[in-house]
Ligand SMILES: Cc1ncc(C[n+]2csc(CCOP(=O)(O)OP(=O)(O)O)c2C)c(N)n1
């Protein structure tokens with residue numbers, strides 16, 4: 001069955017499906033029940049599944065993640081919503097010191113099938129702490145897996161796959177794209193969760209992006225095409241583990257690579273990717289792997305976010321520089 | 326100061342209470358919703374007519390500012406606005422209890438306290454417009470910057486109070502927080518620290534009954550002020566819509582802190598009459614009838630009734646305050662719509678007290694990149 005869905009609605013339907021499929025799935029978060037979440041991602045779910053399965057929690061993120069650990073030990077599959085990226089930090093201790101390590105510490109006797117949903121990134125004109133890109137903190141933490149969706153199809157399937165997965169997953173949702181629409185075939189066979197995907201073919205430069213920046217990268221590729229430049233775009237989809245095989249194959253062909261993310265450039269995902277591409281493609285590279293990202297500053301007040309966030313022009317600028325070597 | 330007795334119990338909010346909760350203790354009240362002055366055995370207040378009129382003026386002006394800000398947000402001039410509607414008395418009463426040397430640590434909703442500290446409303450508007458993170462000087466005003474991360478400021482306030490204590494300063498700290506915030510670990514740590522070090526800090530909790538959509542009973546099964554006893558300091562519950570009672574209770578708590586008696590938890594029992602912010606839709610989670618009940622406890626109407634009835638103010642006074650409110654609103658509107666956007670370099674230049682070479686180079690790159698566009702700006 002094919003439906004036109006926004007990313008938000010696709011997540012909502014994916015959550016619904018996961019809850020129907022497995023009675024152990026429990027949603028937890030601030031304002032997710034009666035209100036349906038501040039972005040309405042859980043709209044209607046408490047009404048249909050009850051207050052025991054869609055839990056409006058006290059206002060305490062450490063509590064959400066810490067109790068999720070205990071629930072997971074009892075065989076439940078907690079799906080935790082963090083209201084905004086900037087509010088995950090009270091839970092950071094639980095995520096990094098507990099959630100991430102319990103499987104290893106228990107020598108596999110305990111699993112942590114916990115999903116941590118985080119609307120991430122900027123571009124919505126918000127006040128402080130509502131526009132962060134904290135993915136590197138999590139990708140840097142062994143024991144966690146990190147994925148970022150960019151479109152309704154991956155949102156629909158990805159959330160179900162993440163919930164069914166035995167390891168803890170930080171599930172990043174591109175908040176400024178929640179209202180972007182696409183056709184979703186709910187009877188299709190989904191791509192695997194931990195796989196990157198070439199979303200536009202090209203020969204001159206390989207541009208890597210994830211989450212909200214995939215759309216930006218595709219727009220840049222379109223604009224570059226008008227100038228006769230052929231840009232290949234890869235949606236990374238999974239940030240930990242990284243799936244770089246298709247990327248390596250691509251860069252060996254194009255010889256040039258640009259990584260784009262909203263997070264500050266320094267020690268962001270781009271740094272790790274550049275290192276790995278350099279190791280794997282050293283003899284094919286015509287230019288250093290370039291990074292386009294946020295500046296190394298706190299996320300600015302919203303009047304400046306257009307200047308802060310990588311956009312089509314900055315991606316094209318990097319493509320030009322890569323071609324100029 | 327003692328914990329007010331929980332034996333004389335009446336639910337102060339008919340219909341809004343949860344039946345499974347212990348019955349609600351009486352509120353400390355000095356001015357009833359009908360505008361009747363009442364005495365309280367522990368809290369007295371003696372204000373002259375001018376002082377009463379000043380409080381009324383504060384209440385009216387901050388409400389007008391708030392209404393203007395909501396309108397400006399609707400017209401696209403602000404990114405978002407967190408309304409204080411209904412909480413004017415709690416904020417003005419608490420703010421006016423501060424002495425000039427005291428220090429306040431607000432959340433993001435304390436525009437009424439900002440007002441009492443002499444913060445220019447436009448410095449608050451610039452935050453919600455997305456120009457900066459609050460343009461006022463936290464040192465000069467004794468009013469810290471807003472804190473959006475729930476509860477974080479309660480620890481800062483406690484540390485600041487510990488600093489005052491070390492310096493033998495005879496001042497105190499007022500830490501603001503919401504009912505929802507009381508669930509945060511950091512807030513509980515703040516209360517433990519404050520108790521442990523007998524820090525001169527007063528926790529001023531505006532219990533406006535909701536944390537966005539989540540009602541109080543999800544955060545606490547006991548009246549919030551009773552939590553204080555567990556930490557080892559007094560807790561009091563005051564009618565947050567009664568500016569006189571809030572002023573008296575907060576003054577007493579701050580005085581106790583200054584005298585070395587340590588922290589107090591003040592629960593100002595009030596109601597968020599508007600949405601959580603302009604992004605929120607309260608019809609999804611609460612009944613209109615609840616709002617109607619609280620309108621009967623309006624914090625401004627009761628002061629006006631008292632002033633009129635007691636002859637402390639005449640119609641000319643009320644008219645003059647209205648006119649002043651109109652002027653304030655016009656000034657806020659003009660100042661907001663004419664506010665210039667910040668320069669892009671503002672992102673870089675205050676990240677560190679000592680700029681790094683790396684960031685300076687990045688800033689130069691940014692400036693060159695911006696200049697490469699026609700007109701020097703994208
Ligand atoms: C750590 C953290 N988690 C979540 C949020 C999102 N949030 C903003 S306001 C709010 C509710 C706060 O309720 P309360 O403490 O009662 O204050 P009120 O807004 O009612 O004044 C929430 C959950 C936040 N700002 N910080």
Ligand SMILES: [Mg+2]
Nearest residue numbers: 503504535536
């Ligand atoms: Mg509240």
